[in-house]
Amino acid sequence: MDAVSLTHHDPAELAALLADHQGATVVVGLPCGSRGVFAGPGATLLAEALGVDVVDLVMTDPEFDGGATARSVLAVPGPSGPVRVVAVGIGGGRPTPHGLFDAALAARAGVTVLSLLALEAENALGAVAEGHAISAWQYHRDGSPTEARIHLVGATATDSDAVLSRAATVAQATGWVRQLVETPPNTLSPSAFAAAVTDFAEQTAPGSVVVETWDADALRDRGFGATLAVGGASARPPLAVVVRIEGEAQGIGLAGKGITFDSGGINLKRDGGELSWMKSDMAGAAAVAAAVIAAAALGRTAPAVAVLPVAENMPGGAALRPGDVVRHPGGQTTEVLDTDCEGRLVLADALSWLVGQHLSGVIDVGTLTDSGGVGPAYWGCWTNAVALADDLIDSGRRAFDPGWQLPLHPTYRAMLPSRVADIANAAPDHPDSGQLAATYLRSLVGDTPWVHIDNGSAAWLERDAHPWPAGATGTPVRALVEYLHPSA
Numbered sequence: 311m312d313a314v315s316l317t318h319h320d321p322a323e324l325a326a327l328l329a330d331h332q333g334a335t336v337v338v339g340l341p342c343g344s345r346g347v348f349a350g351p352g353a354t355l356l357a358e359a360l361g362v363d364v365v366d367l368v369m370t371d372p373e374f375d376g377g378a379t380a381r382s383v384l385a386v387p388g389p390s391g392p393v394r395v396v397a398v399g400i401g402g403g404r405p406t407p408h409g410l411f412d413a414a415l416a417a418r419a420g421v422t423v424l425s426l427l428a429l430e431a432e433n434a435l436g437a438v439a440e441g442h443a444i445s446a447w448q449y450h451r452d453g454s455p456t457e458a459r460i461h462l463v464g465a466t467a468t469d470s471d472a473v474l475s476r477a478a479t480v481a482q483a484t485g486w487v488r489q490l491v492e493t494p495p496n497t498l499s500p501s502a503f504a505a506a507v508t509d510f511a512e513q514t515a516p517g518s519v520v521v522e523t524w525d526a527d528a529l530r531d532r533g534f535g536a537t538l539a540v541g542g543a544s545a546r547p548p549l550a551v552v553v554r555i556e557g558e559a560q561g562i563g564l565a566g567k568g569i570t571f572d573s574g575g576i577n578l579k580r581d582g583g584e585l586s587w588m589k590s591d592m593a594g595a596a597a598v599a600a601a602v603i604a605a606a607a608l609g610r611t612a613p614a615v616a617v618l619p620v621a622e623n624m625p626g627g628a629a630l631r632p633g634d635v636v637r638h639p640g641g642q643t644t645e646v647l648d649t650d651c652e653g654r655l656v657l658a659d660a661l662s663w664l665v666g667q668h669l670s671g672v673i674d675v676g677t678l679t680d681s682g683g684v685g686p687a688y689w690g691c692w693t694n695a696v697a698l699a700d701d702l703i704d705s706g707r708r709a710f711d712p713g714w715q716l717p718l719h720p721t722y723r724a725m726l727p728s729r730v731a732d733i734a735n736a737a738p739d740h741p742d743s744g745q746l747a748a749t750y751l752r753s754l755v756g757d758t759p760w761v762h763i764d765n766g767s768a769a770w771l772e773r774d775a776h777p778w779p780a781g782a783t784g785t786p787v788r789a790l791v792e793y794l795h796p797s798a
C-alpha cells in the first residue's frame with residue numbers, strides 16, 4: 311500500500327521550504343480573466359520568495375491560457391539551484407475546492423511536492439492534498455509501495471491535521487483500487503483478490519472490519535447460482551468476499567461486481583482493444599471494498615455489509631451457455647441470453663442475498679455498460695429511492711467524484727421477457743444499455759431502497775481525460791467513502 315505524508319505549512323515558511331526541500335516540484339495555480347493569465351496568491355508568494363514572475367515565464371508557452379486544462383513546466387532559479395515549477399491553469403471566476411482538486415491531480419507533479427494551490431480558495435486544503443496524493447500514485451510492479459511527500463502551503467486552520475489525515479486515508483484507498491485494477495489478470499485471480507482485500511483491511515482498519523471469503527461450497531449453500539455459473543469454466547474457481555462493519559442497528563448493504571477477467575464467455579468479445587483492458591472488470595468490487603474499509607478506518611461505527619462476487623468469465627466446456635437458467639438467493643431465476651452480460655448476473659446474486667438481510671438500503675456498483683452515456687467525468691446511477699440516490703450524488707459532489715442520476719422507466723421491464731425464467735439478463739431484440747442493466751437489477755430488490763451505480767465509463771480510461779491520466783481512476787470509491795462516513 312502506498313504511503314502518503316501530507317504536511318501543512320504557513321505561507322511565511324515558503325522561503326525556508328524551498329531551501330530545505332531541494333528537488334521538490336513546486337505547484338502554483340494561475341487564473342485567467344478578460345486580460346489573460348494573471349498572478350493569484352500563490353504566484354504572488356512565489357515571486358516574493360524567488361524574485362521571479364511566473365506569469366511572465368509561463369506566457370512563453372503558447373499553449374498555456376490559464377484555462378482549467380492548461381499546464382506548463384518551468385525551471386526557475388532557486389536558493390540552491392534550479393527549481394522545477396509546474397504551473398496549472400485554474401480558469402476564470404472564483405476558484406473552488408473541486409477545481410483545485412482537479413488542478414492538483416492534473417499537475418502530475420510526482421512524489422515530492424511543494425504546493426501553493428490551497429492559497430487560491432478558502433477551505434481548499436483537503437481538496438488540494440487529496441488531489442496531489444492521488445496524483446502521486448503509480449503502479450508498482452514488484453509490490454514495492456510509493457512514498458509520497460506532499461508539502462501544502464495555506465492559511466492556518468484549527469482542523470488542518472484532521473483534514474489531512476482524512477485526505478491521506480482517501481488517497482490511499484483510491485491508490486489501492488487503482489493498483490488492483492491495473493494488476494494483470496494472470497496475477498489477480500479471484501483468490502488473489504480476496505487476499506488483497508483481507509490484507510488491506512488488516513493494514514488500514516485493524517479490528518474495525520471483518521472480512522470473510524465464501525468459497526464455491528459456501529456460494530452453493532447460499533444460493534449464488536449465477537456466480538457459480540459465470541465462473542464455471544475458469545480453472546480458478548469463483549468466490550465471494552464479504553466485508554462487514556458489525557453493529558446492532560439495521561445497516562446499509564453494498565454489492566460490487568468482481569469479474570477479474572471478462573472474455574465474454576460463450577458470447578466471446580470480438581474487440582481486441584476492449585479485451586486488453588477486461589482485467590478492469592472488477593473495479594466495482596475493488597471500489598466497494600476499499601470504501602467500506604476506509605470508512606471504518608475514518609471512524610464509521612454504524613453497521614455495513616458488502617458482498618463482492620468474484621469470478622472469471624471464460625469460455626470452455628463448463629461455461630455458462632446462452633439459454634441457461636440460473637437461480638439467485640431467494641429463488642428468482644434468470645434466463646441467460648448473453649453470457650457477456652455476466653456482471654449483472656453476479657450482482658443479482660449479491661443483491662438478492664442482501665435484500666434477504668432486511669437492510670435499510672442497498673447500493674450496487676459495477677462496470678456493466680458505458681454508465682448510461684455520461685462519459686468519463688461521471689458515474690451513472692439508477693434508483694427506486696430518490697432520497698438515497700440524492701445522498702450518494704451529494705456525497706460524490708463533496709468528494710469531487712461526481713455522479714449523475716438517470717431515469718428508470720417501468721415499461722422497460724417488458725424488454726426482458728423469458729418463457730422459462732422470471733426475467734432475461736438481456737433484451738432479445740434491443741441493444742444492451744445501462745438502462746436495461748438497471749431495469750434487470752431493479753427486479754431483484756422489491757421495495758428495498760436501492761441504487762445501482764454503473765462506473766463503466768469512468769473506472770478505466772483508454773486515454774487521458776482531464777484531470778485523470780489513462781488507466782484506472784478508482785471511481786466511485788471517494789463518493790462511497792463520503793457517503794459511508796461524511797466529512798462534515
